[in-house]
Amino acid sequence: MGAMISLIAVLVIILAALVGSMAGLQYVFGVILPYTGFIILLVGFVFRVLDWAKSPVPFRIPTTAGQEFSLPWIKQAKLDNPSTTMGVLGRMAFEILAFRSLFRNTKAELRSGNLIYGPAKWLWLFALAFHWAFFIIAVRHLRLFMEPVPGFVEWLDKLDSIMQIGTPPLYITDVLLIAGVTFLLLRRLMSPRIRYISLPADYFPLFLILAIATTGILMRFFIRTDIVGVKEILVGLATFHPVMPDGIGPIFFIHATLVSVLMAYFPFSKLMHLGGVFLSPTRNMANNNRMVRHVNPWNYPVKIHTYDEYEDEFRDLMKGAGIPVERE
Template sequence: MKLLFAFISVVMLAIIPSIGIGYAGMQYVFGVVVPYVAVAVFVAGFAYRVLNWAKSPVPFRIPTTCGQEKSLPWIRQNKLDNPSGTPGVVGRMALEILFFRSLFRNTRTELRKGPMLAYGSSGWLWLAAITFHWSFLVILVRHFRLFSQPVPPFVNVLEGLDGFLQIGVPTLYITDILLLAALLYLFIRRVAIPQVRYVSLVSDYFTLFLIFGIGLTGVLMRYFYRVNVVGVKELAMGLIALRPVVPSGIGGLFFVHLFLISSLFAYFPFSKLMHMGGVFLSPTRNLANNNRMKRHINPWNYPVHVHTYAEYEDEFRDKMKAAGIPVEKE
């Protein structure tokens, strides 16, 4: 049901521009207005979410410690898994962000005959996740060829590596295949494993379908139902120069692609896709474990009204004496 709802939503998103372009001639709306709004929502919403997070105090150091803490000089510290200073934290964060280290540690628990409890490494999720994320990044950077004139050399290098196999014309990009394959795996995993299906929400399926739709329309446009790339680039260059033009005869499939991307951009700040910014702000990763070296004062500490014993005695000395209670100061 959730799956169906997400699927229909994405299909609707694909149909909207088709109708708008095909019957209403709204090229300018879908080619110019929607992308501008989407990018504005994306940047502003992203900043809003991050600033909101930054308002939450982190009173204690709460890094997850996965190795030996800094201790006596003859005990070897695990600097990456239990960092005590900035370099260690930077290394730990880099491994987390670039290689998803904590996901790599994913384990699976099985009850085997005996009965015997068995633990094993479970790397498939990590493999699909890292394949998907890196492919998506490479594809995003490759698109810079449509947004720059002249095209910077690093984009050419990336295109060369990605199209290394030289299959067909236009050359098959390896990341196109990898992205769709990884997404397919992530989807099948969600449906096939009962526990994962149980915890899956509409937003999980929606994101998968949306990105799959973007990838699919892109692949279709490149390899099967071609569109006029020069027209597409003229549109893109007009957008970034703030002098938008919509060249005629681009092809409807492009507008579906563009609208799905705009949807992704606009949806991003409101979704769990914000893990893109959130990963940098995870207190269990980005804090150094220096609780015993530095004093960390709770940032929301307020002045506490205390009534010391000395003050108490001053207040009640006469009565204490009268009752025969010993006092410290006569």
């Protein structure tokens, strides 16, 4: 049910962009909507990160997945249980760039009445491919927003299309993105356990990203679009001098609308793990509890009433009640 609702929502977005662009609303779907989506993304992203940053961390709670720092002759797991800032940086780097914790993840299955644990490397592989392909595609698209095109973008574009198949060349990241998002979507649809806990919010970004990738491939290989006019639009957006040349087909406005919706949806969804991973206290804190006392910086200043002050205040009453006192 959740998958059907999300699919219908994406199809409605596509239909609205198609009808709107054919009805003469190209400026709305090609200029106003992208600006709106980008502003919502920027403001929402900053707001949520700042809101998380203000959250108190009353305890030092790093995830420990190995031997902590102990005696000199006991080997420490410096990445899984770091006790220094450099160890934390190494752990965060492996987590962000290589999804190390997902690589170590296991799955549990009930077979013949027995609970069997096994590796889940396919999930790690497709998730890593999906995220890196999405990032490279986003960077590669800078060539449409900038003039002249930076050298690193041209280098990345050539490297991505090094296995040239046909004309225009097929990008490796296009294939990886489609494969990755398809695997993640089928995993939610085919596994009864995952499907049971999945909500429309879990399906919607997958269908949305799949639609973005599909319309981009259609626009590149099958429904030819005036790339000069498209770059004129995008450079105008980037320089805050929007233009809307003639001859741009509806497929571009569908693609732009889907991307705009993704940007606007991003800060309010689980996709915000992009910013949240940097603020996770279970990952960004060193496990040095035995070496350094952790004091919560958000602690409210509480007036302390010591025992000596308590005894000075109630000494006579305590003596009268037969309660021993430390000082006469």
